Amino acid sequence: MKKTIVLTKIILLLAIILVSCNPHNSSYSKETNEDFDEEINYESKKRPITLVEQFIPPNFVIQSFLTSIDKETNELIIKLDFIINTHLYELLKKTDYYFFIEYPDKIQNITGSEHSDLVKGPTMDENNRLDYYVTFKQSLPSKSTYNIESILSNNSGYDLNIVNEQKEIVHIFKDVSIAATVNYEDSSSIILDKNDNNNKSSNSN
Incomplete structure (x- = not known):
């Protein structure tokens, strides 16, 4: 049992x-x-595509930097022409990117603005085009309060800021007019540390 x-x-x-x-x-x-x-x-x-250190020449080369006044709209017009290589072209096909211009003191004093609006970078052409341009517009006060010649006579002091999809600054070209006139190996630019991004990226919005 x-x-x-x-x-x-x-x-x-x-x-x-x-x-x-x-x-x-x-x-x-x-x-x-x-x-x-x-x-x-x-x-x-x-996971975002990183653009840090990607806008260094010869990946990104500024070809011209021009300022003008649209008398009909009373706006400062800034046109930036640039060329990229195939490496950066492939990256920018997959992500958004932006630009804004920091103004020199003479423009800040006229406009009351430290920088332009954030402008989305051009969409990469499907035909492997490598040359592009971007245009910035800044409203000006009454024409009687500024001298056009003083604005257009000297393009020095404008800084180009390049911003990624997360609205973080990834590169700055100091005095972009100089970068447009010298060999890319000597162009004036700086690379940002990550800790330097936060304040400026928040100010650009």
Whole structure:
């Protein structure tokens, strides 16, 4: 009798073990792992393309920097022509990027603004075009309060800021008019540390 009871307990124990090892009971764990894998893959796809150190010549070369006055709209017009190489072209096909211009003191005093609005960079042409331009517009006060010649006579002191999709400054060309007139190896530009971005990127919005 005792042997029968012991044998029954052993059989029940084996049955419990077999049930617990049934692969159908591990479906929750498997589904959870699959969900986790999908989340990781999804996040990796969303990971932003970095543009830090990508706008250094010869990747990005400023070809001309021109200022003019639109007398009909009473606006300061700034046109920047630039050329990129195929490496930067491929990056910019996959992400948005922006520019803004920091004004020299003489323009700040006239406009009351430290910098232009944020302007979205051109969309990369599908025909592998590498030369582009961007235009900035700044409203001016009444014509009687400023001298046009004083604005157009000297293009020095304008700084070009390049901003990534997350609205973080990734590069600054100091005195962009100089960068437009010298060999790209000597162009005046600086690379930002990450800690330098926050204040300026918030001011550009």
